[in-house]
Amino acid sequence: MQVNDDCQKSTFHAPFCGCLQINAGKTKELVVDFRRHKQILSPVNIQGRDIVRVDSYKYLGVYLNNKLDWTNNTEAIYKKGQSRLFLLRRLRSFGVQGELLKTFFESVVASDIFYGVVCWGSSISTADRKRLDKLIRKASSVLGIPLDTVQEAGERRMVVKLSSLLQNASHTLYETVTSLSSSFSDRLIHPKCLKERYRRSFLPAAIRLYNQSCFQ
Known part of the structure; x- marks a missing residue:
């Protein structure tokens, strides 16, 4: 990414989004840090302004927090x-x-x-x-x-989403998912998950459901 400090608004260039202008006054910083010994981080500074740090932020209609627990x-x-x-x-x-x-x-x-249930459906807590x-x-x-319950609706939509992703070569995750294809069947190889947080996220959960549907 490149930042143009000469402009009133910072301009970011990225291959997936073209040219974006960042308004420092509307920008928030959300820090996700699961290390045992957390470091004190200095705030991000854009256009000479320290960005406000928040614990939760609404992004594309979905609320994210610094614990990623939904x-x-x-x-x-x-x-x-x-x-x-x-x-x-x-x-x-x-x-x-x-x-x-x-x-x-x-x-x-x-x-x-059910908005965004594909993202959070497999990883929300039982109480939620x-x-x-x-x-x-x-x-x-x-x-x-x-x-349908939240689990039923979420599982059905995750399988549909993963199936459509496999047919869309322009999708960001297309190469990641197709690289997990099995040479012996239509199943997908489950990715290695070192953390339970990742195991319950969309991709591993959707692959498990997709593999189950292959036998039905």
Whole structure:
């Protein structure tokens, strides 16, 4: 990357994003450090300004924190899901039923609850998963039909995502995934995971699910 200090905004050149301008006033620093003996780091300085360091940050609609445990993201989803459930109940009280009510759920409620589930679905804690499943059970009682749990929806979407990735040669992870192809079957070789955090992340979890689907 190259930084142009002569401009009012720093300009970053990267092959995957072209030319981006960084506004120091809107930039935040999120430090992820799992070392036992953490070092005191000086703040990043851009355009003569120290960047504010935060513990959590919203990026592309998903909340990331410095522990990578998705608790902040789950809290945001839960609060938004509750407000969407209120609208779902109000519609039912007005006599809206059947497919119309289900369409509203899928487009307004489920779209918020399952947003980014491919990223966090396999690695959220059991407590966080139960909180979100509670929302789904409430929605199920309003609709009067069974609905997929967070785990079921997440696993299905991860397999679909990995399958589409294998067909997209322009995807960033295409070479990484295809290099794991087995020469004996359609299965993928599971990557070596030294940390449980990585084992529960998207790629290893999706590969396990994909391999299971090969035998079904």
